[in-house]
Amino acid sequence: MRISRRTSGGRGEYEISEVAKSGVTPTALTGRRLILNLGRGVALDTGTSIQPQGGKRRLRRMPGTPIHLHRQFAAALLLPHPVRQDVALGSGAPVVQRNRYAVEHIELGDAVLAGGDRARLDARTAILKNKTYAAEEFSVSDRLAQVQRIWKRASDFPDPIPTLLTEHHDLVKAGGPLPLGAEEVIYELQAAVAEASADMGVLYTQNTDVLPPLLQFLDGIEPEPPVKVEEIEPEEVEIKRRTIRQWRQWAGCRGAASAKFRREVREAYNSICVVCGLRFPKTPLNNTGVDSAHILPWSDYDLDKVSNGICACKLHHWAFDEGLIRIIHKGGKYFVEIPEEVEAGLAGAGFALDALRQHVGEIPAQRLPGDPSKRPHPKFLKLLAEAMD
Ligand SMILES: [Zn+2]
Incomplete structure (x- = not known):
């Protein structure tokens, strides 16, 4: 089973398709509130449900849910703000740039029906894309393990990074639905790392994925020199x-x-x-x-x-x-x-x-x-x- 972006009339929509390992079908999930399990003890109540539309099973925000599931997913994993429409996609490397890439698919390990009209979806793999690159793939639990490591070592970073990481941690741990503020924290974190990059001894271009420079800093990895x-x-x-x-x-x-x-x-x-x-x-x-x-x-x-x-x-x-x-x-x-x-x-x-x-x-x-x-x-x-x- 997978959650996928579909473009229809220029707009991007998210659908769920295929039968889960447990035998649960997209139809059986209709109307249920989706809990996205990222593994490692982190799950998000996404405030999202599945509604039928023209034979498809579309993801819809429920009343009171501030941002779409794909944005909550990205924010929980410390990724920059993604977009839905093809026209907004950027080109060239790196794929992950703020407002320039899409979460194309979230592959699910399994889906199970839970009490209270809920359904738990286990996120396994994420596939991201822009105009040039068809796919960049990562394991959700590997990425989350790195984010958790950054959270744990928050106080090792220069100010104001520790405060921002703690805010991010608290928002994700609150269990969702994630608010707009989660994306704002990531944006501020990108600005803070860009500002401190020289002193941290890392290479970072603002608006790109902020996780690699944070990990490089913790590991004391010297950045590779560019081509001659x-x-x-x-x-x-x-x-x-x-x-x-x-x-x-x-x-x-x-x-x-x-x-x-x-x-x-x-x-x-x-x-x-x-x-x-x-x-x-x-x-x-x-x-x-x-x-x-x-x-x-x-x-x-x-x-x-x-x-x-x-x-x-x-x-x-x-x-x-x-x-x-x-x-x-x-x-x-x-x-x-x-x-x-x-x-x-x-x-x-x-x-x-x-x-x-x-x-x-x-x-x-x-x-x-x-x-x-x-x-x-x-x-x-x-x-x-x-x-x-
Ligand atoms: Zn001057």
Whole structure:
């Protein structure tokens, strides 16, 4: 027996089909309130019943049930918010992205009729999909075991993750139907892990599955470096740029080593943005407003040397990482430039390019580290410019 998504007229509906191991048929389940048993002592009263519709057995929310069964199922397992309609599905990897994937099937181990007009369904396997990938499958009890492990170790994570995990645990343990708040907690958890990812030493892109980075943190697993930029065909500019971004994320999340790099770069630059000269140090009122950016985030270079970094405010860090501005070294001096292709590509796009243009030109010496060995290494700047072209 399985619960499946069916698309009819663009909308996604959930149906139950096939005969259960116990011999219970979808027809026998009609009108009953469904208890979804996830195993490992966790069951959800889903506040959902089965109603006949045109020869099908459709899942319907009962009065007072805030969210559909497939959303409760995802939320209980710490998955991001899924969608029902084909048109909302995303493409490419990863499949599991908030509002971009569907719970396609929930395979049931068995279904049994219970007292009080209820029926207990044992969820065994979940199959998820987006436009590109037909199926990504996982065992419900394996996933739940991982979620339970995260719950148990909640206090090991940085704030505010422990509070959010406890809220999630309490909602699931209350037995359902899960409220909208369960999805909100997961969304906040995604934001919190994205924010803390560098300090946690994990790679995480917000809106994707939040469970893997939490497990990686507990297990102290170093994230794998991305594919080498030199191995990408030179004409694949998009992929090259995306990979450079991944390297930047990777270089920034190597635990204590990257925390030390960030601190040393900020100190060498006295918390001054090398592009605009504004100083945003940490004070009792705020965290620092400048970042330490790697020039070359590749693992082949010395990632933790100050000369492989620059200090930049949030705006100029972003512009530097995106290749909208670059720093070059010429005749013993440093300059800020906007690459020609950026000028050409953004002309007429209504882009605030003038805000970047006002800092084009020579970088005054007082914005650079006093110790010449800590200034951006000319070779690193040159290699970056080549890689971004
Ligand atoms: Zn700046």
